[in-house]
Amino acid sequence: MKILIPIKRVNDYNVKVRPNQANTDVDLSNVKMAVNPFCEIALEEAIRLKEGGKATEIIAVSVGDEKNQEQLRTALALGADRAILVKTDKVLQPLDVSKVLVKVYEKESPNLVIMGKVGIDGDHNQTGQMFSALTNLPQITFASKVELNGNAVEVTREIDGGLETLSSSLPAVITTDLRLNEPRYASLPNIMKAKRKPLEELTVEELGVEVKPTVTTLKVESPPEREEGIKVENVDDLVEKLKNEAKVI
Amino acid sequence: MTKILVLAEHDNNSLSGATLSVVKAAEMLGDEIDLICTTSNISNLEAEISTLSSVKKVHVFEDKIFENEIAENTVDCLIAVSDDYDYFLASSSTSGKNIMPRFAGLIDIQQISEVIEVVDGSTFKKPIYAGACIATVKTEQSRNVLTIRTTSFDKTSTDGGSAEFVKHDLPANNTNKPTFVKNELTVSDRPELTSADIVVSGGRGMQNSDNFKLLEGIATKLNAAIGASRAAVDSGFAPNDYQVGQTGKSVAPNLYVAVGISGAIQHLAGMKDSKTIVAINKDEEAPIFKVADYGLVADLFEALPELESKL
Numbered sequence: 145m146k147i148l149i150p151i152k153r154v155n156d157y158n159v160k161v162r163p164n165q166a167n168t169d170v171d172l173s174n175v176k177m178a179v180n181p182f183c184e185i186a187l188e189e190a191i192r193l194k195e196g197g198k199a200t201e202i203i204a205v206s207v208g209d210e211k212n213q214e215q216l217r218t219a220l221a222l223g224a225d226r227a228i229l230v231k232t233d234k235v236l237q238p239l240d241v242s243k244v245l246v247k248v249y250e251k252e253s254p255n256l257v258i259m260g261k262v263g264i265d266g267d268h269n270q271t272g273q274m275f276s277a278l279t280n281l282p283q284i285t286f287a288s289k290v291e292l293n294g295n296a297v298e299v300t301r302e303i304d305g306g307l308e309t310l311s312s313s314l315p316a317v318i319t320t321d322l323r324l325n326e327p328r329y330a331s332l333p334n335i336m337k338a339k340r341k342p343l344e345e346l347t348v349e350e351l352g353v354e355v356k357p358t359v360t361t362l363k364v365e366s367p368p369e370r371e372e373g374i375k376v377e378n379v380d381d382l383v384e385k386l387k388n389e390a391k392v393i
Numbered sequence: 394m395t396k397i398l399v400l401a402e403h404d405n406n407s408l409s410g411a412t413l414s415v416v417k418a419a420e421m422l423g424d425e426i427d428l429i430c431t432t433s434n435i436s437n438l439e440a441e442i443s444t445l446s447s448v449k450k451v452h453v454f455e456d457k458i459f460e461n462e463i464a465e466n467t468v469d470c471l472i473a474v475s476d477d478y479d480y481f482l483a484s485s486s487t488s489g490k491n492i493m494p495r496f497a498g499l500i501d502i503q504q505i506s507e508v509i510e511v512v513d514g515s516t517f518k519k520p521i522y523a524g525a526c527i528a529t530v531k532t533e534q535s536r537n538v539l540t541i542r543t544t545s546f547d548k549t550s551t552d553g554g555s556a557e558f559v560k561h562d563l564p565a566n567n568t569n570k571p572t573f574v575k576n577e578l579t580v581s582d583r584p585e586l587t588s589a590d591i592v593v594s595g596g597r598g599m600q601n602s603d604n605f606k607l608l609e610g611i612a613t614k615l616n617a618a619i620g621a622s623r624a625a626v627d628s629g630f631a632p633n634d635y636q637v638g639q640t641g642k643s644v645a646p647n648l649y650v651a652v653g654i655s656g657a658i659q660h661l662a663g664m665k666d667s668k669t670i671v672a673i674n675k676d677e678e679a680p681i682f683k684v685a686d687y688g689l690v691a692d693l694f695e696a697l698p699e700l701e702s703k704l
Contacts, residue, residue: 266521267522277499288633302633310571316571360531360533372685
């Protein structure tokens with residue numbers, strides 16, 4: 145039982161990202177980078193499956209430049225057994241990343257692929273669904289509970305109306321929502337051990353994926369600021385303002 | 394001629410309000426707008442869809458497999474009718490997010506998610522970094538898949554249309570897919586969160602799920618929907634479908650009342666387009682006051698009962 149976990153390098157979620165001076169992109173210079181929180185949740189789920197004796201190997205894979213090694217080392221420190229970095233200096237879009245992951249999937253033949261539902265940088269929420277489409281694997285998005293029983297998985301999903309449960313045979317693709325689990329922190333001994341775990345490097349070209357920059361960013365701006373309002377003294381004041389000034393009640 | 398296909402979202406009983414906003418966005422791209430409706434019962438939806446003035450044709454796939462939504466089933470139908478279209482649109486609901494990227498992947502198109510503004514036929518604005526920045530993106534593709542953040546668009550006219558309903562047979566595919574087991578949908582007499590005129594939301598400051606019920610009296614008096622911050626949902630005060638914010642729902646009501654919500658950027662991303670925002674919080678430094686039109690610094694356990702009695 146082998147699990148593949150794609151890992152995305154993004155800004156630390158505590159950092160407020162701003163546009164650069166020229167408004168051509170965001171300014172990530174001096175911004176602390178981290179594993180995308182949803183990918184961390186995916187990895188944590190795999191680690192728990194392994195600890196529960198239901199999985200044997202966890203492979204973390206990242207697509208991007210050399211710096212992605214940092215996030216893969218974090219994944220190894222958290223509990224992945226080995227890592228693959230598919231290198232490129234280009235900025236890849238979700239469709240490109242899905243195609244790269246398909247190649248890695250074909251190479252590794254995992255029984256389960258668990259990935260974050262969205263990167264907190266681009267907010268696309270696409271890669272898992274595209275990957276599932278291109279591999280023709282059952283697609284289960286936005287998981288808040290995963291139960292693995294032999295060669296089948298039952299997953300509870302968070303949907304707009306509440307919760308929904310789907311079941312699927314394996315292999316399958318699951319994307320994680322926030323409440324699936326609370327990821328652990330890496331311990332110091334595990335961080336040391338992670339340095340000796342295998343990290344294989346491939347390139348996007350080697351895998352034969354043609355990267356197409358089909359959607360380009362023209363401009364990045366701060367959203368329009370809301371004007372700061374007023375403080376009201378008490379509940380009477382609030383009710384009066386809502387009735388007579390804002391006229392919303 | 395530019396042709397646009399919109400995914401009709403519904404619960405097999407009524408059309409989602411989100412679809413009306415998606416059609417509005419479609420009108421900015423061209424005037425040949427068709428719908429695709431995969432449903433277990435088209436007769437429940439036909440009258441409502443017929444009110445949409447700008448819709449020309451409705452592709453209907455009717456079968457009991459559409460009683461519950463399996464992305465693979467819907468996408469197989471989208472593929473079957475996709476040849477003639479230049480744009481494919483759905484809302485950025487959990488349903489649109491589940492279905493559209495899968496479809497985009499199969500037809501080799503890079504999707505543009507969460508569109509908040511149509512600048513022109515190839516240029517769109519969308520939030521990135523949880524709404525901390527707005528990106529203007531340009532597509533070089535001749536065909537495009539978009540999901541629409543519906544709170545950024547008005548609703549299309551429902552004065553009556555003359556859409557032609559075209560029934561299709563189910564496509565025969567060998568798509569691997571999951572099977573439906575069950576759902577636990579929240580049943581409520583209140584207005585739906587994303588379309589309510591007034592939303593009353595509670596955060597971590599509510600302290601527990603019993604206290605969270607303090608919002609109900611106010612919501613009833615105002616005919617409001619009830620929402621929650623991520624912290625409140627994570628702590629189990631409210632169900633997941635109450636969550637407003639980056640990973641929950643985007644809302645833009647006339648009045649948004651945030652109670653005991655500090656105002657993390659992820660929460661603001663889902664509600665700052667509301668017309669009037671009220672914040673009730675005992676911490677006067679809480680970031681929520683920066684976006685609030687009316688801020689009340691108070692202990693919510695005193696303010697809420699008083700507010701309920703004075704409405």
